[in-house]
Structure formats: C-alpha cells, structure tokens
Amino acid sequence: MSETVQGEIGGRCLSIDTGNLAAQADSAVTVRYGDTVVLVTVCISEEPRGDGDFVHLTVDYEERHYAVGKIPGSFIRREGRPSEEATLAGRLTDRSLRPLFDKNLRNDVQVVVTVLSTDQENDPDILAVNGASAATNISSVPFFGPVAAVRVGYIGGNLVLNPTLPQLQDSLLDLVVVSTSEAIVMVEAGAKEVSDDIVLEGIRFGHQANQDIIKLQESLRQACGRPKLEVKLPETDELPNLISSEFGSRLSEAVVLAERSFREKAIEAVKHEALEKFKETYTEADINAALENLMKKAARAYILGKRLHLDGRQPKEIRPISGQVGFLPRTHGSGLFNRGLTQVLTITTLGSLRQEQLIDGLGLEETKRFMHHYNFPPFSTGEVKRLGSPGRREIGHGALAERALTPVIPSEDEFSYTIRLVSEVLSSNGSTSMASVCSSTLSLMDAGVPIKAPVAGIAMGLVTNNSDHIVLTDIEGMEDAWGDMDFKVAGTAKGITALQLDIKLKGISYDILAEAIKQAREAHTVILEKLSQIISASRTELSPYAPRMYKMMIDPSKIGAVIGPGGKTIRSITEETKVTIDVENDGTVIIGSPSQEAAQKAIEKIESLTRDVEVGEIYTGKVTRLTNFGAFVEILPGKEGLVHISELADYHVAKVEDVVKAGDEIMVKVIEIDHMGRINLSRRAVFSDTSAARTGPAGEPLVTRRPPPRPQKYRPGGQPRERKDSRRHTPKWR
Secondary structure: OOEEEEEEEOOEEEEEEEOOOOOOOOEEEEEEEOOEEEEEEEEEOOOOOOOOOOOOEEEEEEOOHHHHOOOOOOOOOOOOOOOHHHHHHHHHHHHHHHHHEOOOOOOOEEEEEEEEEOOOOOOHHHHHHHHHHHHHHHOOOOEOOOOEEEEEEEEOOEEEEOOOHHHHOOOOEEEEEEEOOOOEEEEEEEEEEEOHHHHHHHHHHHHHHHHHHHHHHHHHHHHHOOOOOOOOOOOOOOHHHHHHHHHHHHHHHHOOOOOHHHHHHHHHHHHHHHHHHHOOOOOHHHHHHHHHHHHHHHHHHHHHHHOOOOOOOOOOOOOOEEEEEOOOOOOOEEEEEEEOOEEEEEEEEEEOHHHOEEOOOOOOOOEEOEEEEEEOOHHHHOOOOOOOOOOHHHHHHHHHHHHHHHHHOOOOOOOOOEEEEEEEEEEOOOOHHHHHHHHHHHHHHHOOOOOOOOOEEEEEEEEEOOOOEEEEEOOOHHHHHHOOEEEEEEEOOOOEEEEEEEEOOOOEOHHHHHHHHHHHHHHHHHHHHHHHHHOOOOOOOOOOOOOEEEEEEOOHHHHHHHHOHHHHHHHHHHHHHOOEEEEOOOOEEEEEEOOHHHHHHHHHHHHHHHOOOOOOOEEEEEEEEEEOOEEEEEEEOOEEEEEEHHHOOOOOOOOHHHOOOOOOEEEEEEEEEOOOOOEEEEOHHHHOOOHHHHEOOOOOEOOOOOOOOOOOOEOOOOOEOOOOOOOOOOOOOO
16 A cells, blocks of 8 residues: 655655555655655564574665766676765664664564665755654564654754755754654764854754654554564563572672773673573573673662762763874874773875775765774774674774864865875774774874864763763763763864764653763863873974975966876876876866975976967977978977078078987077967077077087088189089978
8 A cells, every 4th residue: 555645844845655666575665855765675584583682673775876877986887885975874874773673672674775866965864764764663663763864054053954965065064863752862963163052952953853754754654554563572580680699799899890901800700600600501691691781780870879980980080091193103194092991093194186085976075085994903802803894883983083073174275185094993992983083183283284173082971760860971881881872072172073972762851962062072171181282283394204295376278288198298297207296177286296306397397388488588499300491399398399491500501410410409599489389499599699598408519510611622723613502492381
C-alpha cells in the first residue's frame, strides 16, 4: 500500500513516501526535499545473534554518482569504497538512531541509505537521518522513536533553517540537530568561532523545527506501520547476585583507583578469580558481562555519590597537560600533546597547491587544500590487533578535528600552501580526537602556519539517574564507556569551532547541554593557556625542509605561453629547475621550491616567456637556423626574429655562414615589428649604440668571424681588375 506524507520545512516541501520501491525490505521510504531524493531501507534478521551485549545495527550510506549527473573518476568508472563524506553521513545516521533501539534487541538490523538524486542545494545527509527514522518507525524493528533532523545556519545575524549548500558558504554556523519530541539526541556542528549563546539558541531553534517532521513520521506510522517484533528479555539467574556477594566490594574499590595501571591490574585479578570460580557452571561471556555490569554500577554510584571523577579529580578538573614542539627533526612541523594518559603526536606537511585533494563526490566541493588524518594503532591501548586501512571511527575522528581547525587556517592568498596534518595516537585514555585538535594547533604553529588563533578541544561527560546528574570535564576512557554522554567541544578564545554529541540515553535536556558547553568554555581557557606556554605564536620562519612559495602575476593572455602545447613548456621548466608551478586562471603563478636559486631560475624563465618584445630593445638571443637571406634568432622563449643578411654586421656580408652559425649567442636590436607580428632584428644596429655593447654575454667580441680580405687577381700588365659590388636586394622575410 502506497502512502505519502508531506509538509513545508524551511520554506520547501519535505515528502516521505512508502510502498512504491523496495517491496521486499522490511520497510522502505523515499524522502524528497527539493530535487534531492534518497531511498532508505530497513531489514532485520529472523533470528537473534547469541554474541555481544549490544545492538547489532549497521548503517550503510551509498552515494551514486548518477545522482548528480557524474561518471565516477576511478579507473573502472564505477563507485568503489565509500567517500569520506559518505562515511561521515553514515556515522551521522547511526549516531542519531542507535540510542533509541531497545538495548535487549539481538537481531541484526541493517539500514541502507541510497542517494538517488541530489540538486547540490539540499544535502542528502539530513534526509538520510529523517528517512532512516521514518523507515525504522514503520518497520517491525523495536524503536523508541521517531527522531527528526534539521540543519541550522547563522547568516547575516539570523538563524536559518535548512540553508542550502551555497548559503552555507556564507554561514558562520553549520549545525545539525537531531531530537525526539521530548529531548535532544544528537548534535554536530562546525562553526567559525561562534559564541556559546548563538550555538545554544541554534540547538533550541532546531529542536523546535524537528517537531513538524516528527508529526509527519507519526502520521505515516499510523497509516501503514507494521507490528513491532517482541524482544526477549534476558533470563534472570543467580550469577549477578553470586558475583556481587563474592566480589562486589573488591570491584567497587578497584574501579576508583586513581592510577589506571593499578586499577586495571586489580580488575583483572578479580576477573581471573571469578572465571576460575564459576567456569564450571557459567560461560566466560556471561561471567564477563556480569562483572562489567557490576563495575559500571559501582563506578556510576561513586561518581554521583562522591561528585568526583573515578581518578579522584573534581568534576571540572582537567588531567595534567604537557606538550612539546619541534619533536621531529626533518618534518615541516610537529606537536606532541599529553593529557593524562592520552598522548597524540601531530605532524604538519606543507606542499604546493597542485597537491590539493581532489574530491570525487556529490557535493559542491571539488578540491581541498587542508586535510587532517587520524591514526589509532592498537598499541595505543596496549592491545594486539590487525593493522589495516582507516575505519569509520578513524575517518570520523579525523574529520571532527579537521572541522575544528578549518576556521583558523589562513586563506590561500595569505598562505599559498596545501596543508596536511597527521595525528598519531600514541596512547589513549579518553578523548583522543580533542587531544588531536590540541596537538594539531602546536604542530601548525611549529610549522610556521599563520593560524588565526590557537584551538583547544575537550570532551564532556555525563552520569545521571532518575533524580540527579553530574557533568564531568575531561572524561577518561572508563567514564566514556560507563557514562551517558561523550560531548566533544572545540574552540578558540573567541568562540566554538566544532561540536559533536554522542549519548547512550534516549535524549538529554537543553539545560544539561547548556551546562556542558559552559564547563567546556572554562576548560578551553585553561588549555589555551597551557598551549601558549609551549609555543606562544606561529614561527616566523618555515622549516628549512619545507618548500618556499613564490607568487608572481602574469597577463592571463600569456598563460598559454607558460603552459605550452600539451603542457610541454611548463613541464620542461619543472624538470629543469625541480620546482612546482601552479597557474591560476587570473594569471597568478605560484612557484614552490626549497631552493631559492631554483625558484628564481624558474621565475626568470616564466618572465621571459611572458615578456613582450619591444622595438628598440637589445636582446641576447640564440641563432636557431640560417637561410641565404639571413639568420633567425630566438630572443625570448618561443619568440624568433629575422636578422637580414644586410643587418648582420657593419660591413658587407657575402654569406650568412661567414658571420654566424646555428647555436651562436649574439646580441641584436629589435628594429621593427610589422603588422603581422613578425620581428625584424639588427646586429649592425647594436654596433652603433655603445662600445660596451660590442661584447657578447661572456665578454667575447661580438664580431666573432669577420672574413679575411679576399685575394686580388692580377691581370697581365700588373694592374688589378676593378670589382663591382653587385649586391642584390633580398626580401627581409620569406
């Protein structure tokens, strides 16, 4: 049965349709907003899985290049692994839905979002969240939704609902708000140093706008919703009580040991004893699950009861901070940041603009000159795991730090470099993404990148019960795992640059978010002071191993002369001088090289290629070819002129070969440029200028081969025969 609901959201029609596509999926909806269309399907396995104590949810976001009328740029000309934007959109949908699934559901659930059409105005990532919620809401999957998502911009001093992608270019805020009818579920934002008040008002504004979308989903559920699958509750047994009575007090003491290494050893000792005691009756998985649940309860009770972190810190207290710059000798910049046991090393590499990243996606952006990549090796947590390509978590954390730093990166006009940061997590105990923001700030300043302001990052946590809550600043690993919130906040002294909220609850209130943002602002002040003690400002000099960029302007009409046919000219310059050359359409030329000498040589070659030949000027050129009426001389790259035989010397020349040969360097003067652009040169005119002009480029006489006097023939009688000069007129140009 086909059903459609629609309403006006942000001045455009949002429609949700079901029953027309993907009939064999458990549920499927098509969401349209403007000319952007996504198909979202939900499927659930028939039988539950026996492993794991978490919801087995998978969200796949599939971009199709036909959606924007493109053919993929890969060699095989078809979509391959997801782009970074697709990965981030999939994570956005996952983080929005996961808190609202029944925690006891053990069946596999797969949500697939397929982008069918995009108008490059309405971002499909927002439709993915709304479509996934609508499809799950009408499916048989147990779900405590629906949720709705909107994007909020801040343009011209006003909050704007669902700004278009072109409008976002001028927006100070790019905020995604996901919420239920009662509370906020997920927040994600990039901002250009926006104040806390504007961000909080944007969250409130987005939450209110979501209510209209939630009503559309509820009406669709009433029209065609399927009965929900019954979730089997775990069978109760005596194991939790047995473990609690036997090991409860020891676990309660272990989880609050301030030193993490002591804490982990104490917990491992209890686990080992419990396994030995109960392995005959219960499985190892059941024993570990009971122990984990008991530790979680003990940790939460301690935090709420004592109003302290697990390591004994005050709620707003930050772990000890230290850092170092210039850690690596040959890199362009490096910054090491420590916060407690979390340690991140970030390396900066500078390159030419031609090394920008090409983006083969569905959005407006085609290139990117600032990149941040994040690596999380297993040794950072003391584990043994297979190393592989970056996963969704690594891509997500790297993108979050990149988003936090982008507002302070200098423009291309201010700093003509491509910038790549790589954050290596060396030790992890909570909030490595925010530590990456801090280490990246140090690294950029060490590399001499003139950032607009240092950026700090902090992770905020939350522990709640029915009547009480506490917001924690700078959560460590166990507080993240056993707490209710991981709220990452990055910003400068002026304002917020990035946010990302993940929760385990079905929603949190606006007031708790406001409290967390206020505490994060206090933490930023402390961290920024620590960073300034490590390095107070960006270095004024680049690393000796970094390329130097030199900018020059040429006439745009001369770009072809620099490029040459098929790129031949510019390629020959780069091969000869070992520099990089980037030419813009407006005539801007940027030359990159660690060697000033090589760069200057390239600049001179480009200047000679683009310089105009002027009548009356004297040039040193190379003879390229000879004819019976004169010699052709290249006075500038690609620009030849003719020296007529009569202009080769200040005496009569019978043969061109008597004076010059191919390959000679001679000085010539431009005496004429005719109406067809042909250049006529004179070597004889140089002689009449100054005596100083009578020497070549190496100080050699200009007249290198003046022919000797011809021997006279005598007639009988001893009188020489008088010779007549019968010089023929030869056209100057053939």
